Each structure stands twice: as C-alpha cells, then as structure tokens.
Amino acid sequence: MIYKMTRRAALAGVASIAMIAAGATSALAEGWKPQKPVEMVIMAGQGGGADRLARLFQSIIQKEGLASMPVLPVNKGGGSGAEALRYLKDNEGDAHKIMATLNSYYTTPLRTDIGVDIEEFQPVARMALDTFVLWVNADSDIQTLDDYVAAVKASGGEWKMGGTGTGQEDSLVTAMLEKEFDIKVTYVPFKGGGDVAKNLVGGHIDSTVNNPSEALGFYKAGKVRPIMAFTPNRIEVFPDTPTATELGHNIVYWMQRSFVAPKGMPAEAVAYYTDMFQKLSETEEWQTYTKDKALMADFLAGDELQAYFLEERAKHAAILADMEADGSS
C-alpha cells in the first residue's frame, strides 16, 4: 500500500514536471497510452490515394516511435466508405480505433441512408488539404481557361471529362465547373486517379480534374498541361498556373485528409492521438512529402476542426442538391 502510494506520488511528480516542460495539452496526453494495437480504419480500398497516405502515416509513426503501440491500417472501403462509417458508429467508446477520412466522410452519409451523423464523431486532427487542377492533354491547343470554355461549348456536349467514380470529388468539381460556366460535358467515371490521368495522356478523354499528385509524373514528362487550379492561391509546383479565385470564379474545392475518433472515446485518448498527429505533422518526412506531392499541410484539431467538418458538410449538401436538380431536369 505504501509502495503503491509512493509510485503514484512519483508518477504525479513526473507528470507535473512534464506539465511544466511541455505545456498543459501534451501533459494531458502523457496520462493515457494505448494498451493494445490501434486500428486505423481507412474509408477506401487498398492501393488508392487515401490508402497510400494512411500507410505513409503508419510508417512515419513507426519509424519515429510516435505511438507506444503499433498502428494497424484496416481497409473498410465498401460503399464509398459507408462500411467504415458504420463500423466507427458501432464501436462507440472504443479508445483504440481511429478513422482516416476523405471527402466521402460528408457525401456518403448525405447520399445513402446509413444512419450515421458525423457530428457524433470526435475530431482528432486534419493533416492536409489536397488540391484540384483542371488538366488537358499537352498536345491540345488549349492554353487558357477561356480557350477551354470555348472548346467545351464548341463540342456541343460531347466534351469528355474523366474523373474518379460518380458522386465523389471529381464529379462534384465537374458539376461546379459546369454550373459556373454554363457548359455541359460528358462525365466518364473511372476507378482511380491514375487511370484517369493515363486516359487523358492516351487521348481517350479530353480533360480531367486530377489532384496534382495523380498527374505530376505526366506533367514532369510534358504530357499534360494544367489550365487552372481550384484554389485561392497558386500551387507551389505549378507557379504559372492561374487559380480560380484569381480569374474571378468562386469554385474553390479541397479534399481533406483527417482523422476522427468514435463517439465516447475518452478525452485523454483523443488528446493522445491529436498529439501524436501533431508530432507527425512536424516530422521532416511529412514536410518533404507534402511539398513533393503539392499537398497543403494544414494542421487543425479540436472544436475548430469539428466546425470545419460541419461547414464542409453543408457545402457538399448544397452541391449535391444542385447536381440532383440538374439530373432530374
């Protein structure tokens, strides 16, 4: 009994030193540690962009020793992530499960009736925002946005826009583009971003809205040309590509890469993971990766992140409603 008391006292002493040393937030995190391997649920299948990123996180965490227990990625990509969302909802209170999200975090619960309200989940950390760029084949005559709009109009609706899936990010960006310029394109869905980029280079489609990372290889080889970035500020890797905001169009769109926790996960556990990802975001590997891949590293956590999620969900609801109204007319 006396022994235990001393140990506790010692612990408290260490904790208070840590508190002074590292500030209140991380001291809170010191108090809780995972007791078994942590499941990192991925809202997409193996090999896609989200999956690759999650596995990058896993390897950095492992290499830098950021977690006391291993982090194991688990793919639950069924139904555009519906499977993962359901899984997280059904594991209320579990302190050893976190989920890697993408924009289907908003759209899937909006489009399908799976009984998940993302407001119930707890925000852990937003790691990055991925950007979208309008691409054409480098052999085409299109150099500017005006050329592009003119070419699409001249094609009389036969302009082929390739993208990943239907009702997902690429088709939402396409819908925004159509609405803004009052144009009509033929949207051809493909299975992945790499497939889309390849079909653009092979001349099977006329344009894409690929993420920079998906088209970067072809861009460096001079096979594709960026026309416009769907961002407010210029992307570092494409210094000569104008942005939508610059050209006076309000069609900015981001893909978020974040982590969330199930409802009822103890606050100390959430803080532990937030802290882990904060440390991760400061590692050199992560900073090099985001720079090479034209990802915007933009760390956000806590209530601010939840507010961001809810705002984005409202935006996506509006775009989806627009698309549906368009489809039925």
Place this chain on the structure above:
Amino acid sequence: MDTLALLADGFATSLSPINLLIVILGVTAGLFIGAMPGLGSVNGVAIVLPLTFIVPPSSAIILLCAIYYGAMYGGAISSILLGIPGASTAVATTFDGRPMAQQGKAGLALIAAAVASFVGGTISVVLFTLFAVPLADLALAFGPAEEFALVLMAFTTFVGLGGDDKLKTIIMICLGLVLSTVGLDLISGQPRLVFGDLPGFYSGISFLVLAIGVYGIGEILYTIETSRTAPQVTPAKITLRELGDGIRTMNKMWRTMSLGSFLGFFVGMLPAAGATPAALMAYGIARSTSKNPTSFGKGNIEGVAAPETANNAASTGSLLPMLTLGIPGSPTTALLLGGMVMWGLMPGPMLFIEQPDFVWGLISSLYTANFAAVAINIALIPLFVWALRMPFTVLCALVIVLCIVGGFAPSQKMHDVWLIAGFGVAGYLLRKADYPLAPLVLALVLGPLMEKSFRQTLIAEQGNVLAFIERPLSGAFIAIAALFFVLPLVKYLRKGGVRSIAPAE
C-alpha cells in the same frame, strides 16, 4: 549496350550479400503466403510495407518484389494440391493441376508449375529489360474500348473452347455475371442487388469468397460423399529421379511456354487487364492448338504449364505501367507504388531518367528473385506433397479451417464467411448436377471489367456502339474474339459433314 551497362550496375546492387539474403527471405515468405488460400501477394506486401523503412529503398523494393514473385509461384500450390485457387490468377491452374494430383502426380504438377513460372518470369524480365520504355506507349493506346475488346477476347477463348456441355457453360457464365453486378455500381454510384440493404454486399462479392466456397468447401463436401472412408487423393511420393523426369518433360514444352510468356507479358502490361485473363487465354490457346485437346482438363501437364507461364509473365508485365506511367495494374502493384512514393521516388515517365540506379537495381533483382523462387520452390515440393499424405479425416478438417480463415482474413467480415458457406453448398450441388464451376468464377472476375469498360466507352462515344469496331486496336481484338467464337462451330460442322458422308459410302 547502354542497357547492358546499366543492368550490370543493377546486378552489383542486387547481388550484394544483404540483398541476396533479402531475396531468399522474401521469396520464401511469399511462397507460403501465396500457398495459403485467401492470402495473396497483396496481403504479404501490405504487411511488410511499413517495415521497409529500416532498409534503403533499393533493398526495400527488392524485398517487396521477392514477396510478390514468391506469392505468384505459391498460388499454384493450393490450386494443385487442394483444388482451391489461392488467387484469381491461379484458377486456370486448377483445371489440369487438380486432376494430376488426384492421379498421384502432384509432384510432377508442382514441378511443372515451378519450371513454367520460372520460364515465364525469365522471358518476361528479358522483354522488360529490352523494351520497357517504348512499350509504355502501347499501354497508353489502351482506352476503355480496347479494354472491353480484350476482356471479350479472354471470354471467348474460354467459351469457344470449352469442352463441357455448352448450354451449362453459358448458364454458369450468366450466373457469374449476375453475381458480379452485386455491390456499388461505378458508373451511377448506386448500390445494386444488395438484398434489402445488407451492408456486407456494398463492397460486392469478391472472387476469393466465391472461389473458396465453390472449390474449397464444395469440393470437400463432394469428396466426403464420394469417398466415404477412402481418400480420393492418391498419396504422392517424390524422388530425385522424378524431379529429373519432370524437368525433361518440361523441356518438350517450349512452344506452349514461350507462347504463354509473350501472351502473359503483353496482356499483363495493359493496365486493368492483368494476370487472370492472361492465364486464361494461355490455357485456351494451348488447348486449341494441342494435337490432343480432349486430354485437357483430365490432367494434361501442358494445362498446368500454359497458365503458370502466363501468370508469372503477366506479373512482371504489370510492373511496366506502374514504373513507366505510375499506374498500378493490380492491387499489389498499387501497394508497391505506394511504397515507392514513401521512399521519395516518383514513378512515371521520368523515373527511368531520374533514378536509373533504382530502376535497374529493381530489374536485376527480378532475375535473382526468379532464380531463388524456382530453387526454393522445387526444394520444398517434397514438403508440400507430404501434406497430401495426411489422413483424409485430418486433411478435410484442415482445409475447412483454411477456407474459413482465408475467407475472413482479407476483409475481416463474418458476412464473407457466411457467403463462403452458402457458396460451398451451392458449389457441391452444382458439381453433383455436373455444371462446370470455372466459368462461374471467371465470369465474376472478368464481368466487372467488361461491364465498366463497355459503359465507359458508350458514355464517351455518345452511345455509338460502332466505336468498338471503328477503333483499329479494339476492332482487331473483336475480330479475333469473333473467330474464337465461330471456330468450334466450324469444327463441329465439318465433323458433322464428314459423318453424314461416311454412311453413304
């Protein structure tokens, strides 16, 4: 010359003691992972990927490629010994590999598979070394229309050449196609045939679940009924002499194996096609060009050699679009691609120029991985064959456990286990009624590819069906497909003609 110098540099990297050790470890692990029904190269690569940070990138990719290759060799093992294809690429290997095992020739079949894999792997690596860069352009010429035509061709090699009851074959293909539509539709994004919103069906019915069900559980049920007490499998032994005989037999099969290698490499190279159609087409062609086509499906060693050369050649071929275009041709190559990105390499058109050390180190390691895989595989054959000598009562329980674990492991859903049980019973009944199971499984693999590319083409071409014929590449494939379809009919009519003349004489 330039290529040879670069390759020599590559060998300097891949033949260093540490990298050789890595190759041997990777190949052995891959062999066992591939031999387990349910686990394939995807799982092996996914597990090892984060560990690769400890070693330099060139050693890391060597480890991953060794696992990839080892698993490709291993896939044939469960196809031959248990009749359960460990991966979709090994379905065609069961057609003749399983009957050979049942006749007590499991050892010979395993040797044939190992040697054929080695030949396919080696020829395709040579092709890769010489033509990797120019061939990338050919892969780009493949749009949805060409993909459709290619898959159609793969289908017809099977339908046209099928020796089983034609009507039953067609019924099973249709059933397989229906099963392939279950899940979320790519084009509309809507769920289809999810049986009143069962969440498990949203991700579709995976090939593995169906194959493990109908081949694994179904086969066991059938064997229990037909054999009662005596095992149906003849215990096989293997001696050094048999090994020599096996290799000598394989020496007579150069035509089949070189055909399989070239076909496998080119089909594997096309993104989205991959090793399954390649293995299937190689089997079909070997059968139709054989002097003795009726012996296929009853334990003809060429029926093992053809698909095994093709699927290994295709696994090398599918590295080509990944390295030169940055497009993975299969889930495993997608993970390899992810690994390269983690190590700070950018796969794509510039990789060969910017990172020659890495590329040629990788290519040379494919040669060493091939040698290691064939040596380790042949050395382990006695062990694999020994597994067949277990009493059937033990083997039967073991296979069922393997089936359930193998079905559960990739997705970790009980839903899939129940499906396996259901498919097992269905497979048993279909077998009793003498329906061929392979067309069912293959329709499930090829169906989604075919449907997707067909609809993509129609959307892009504003509904113009003629687009398939107007484009030169896809037009040529469709013509070949039509030929495959009509050929058996012509043969049949000819025979009929001869018969009708005969009595008149």
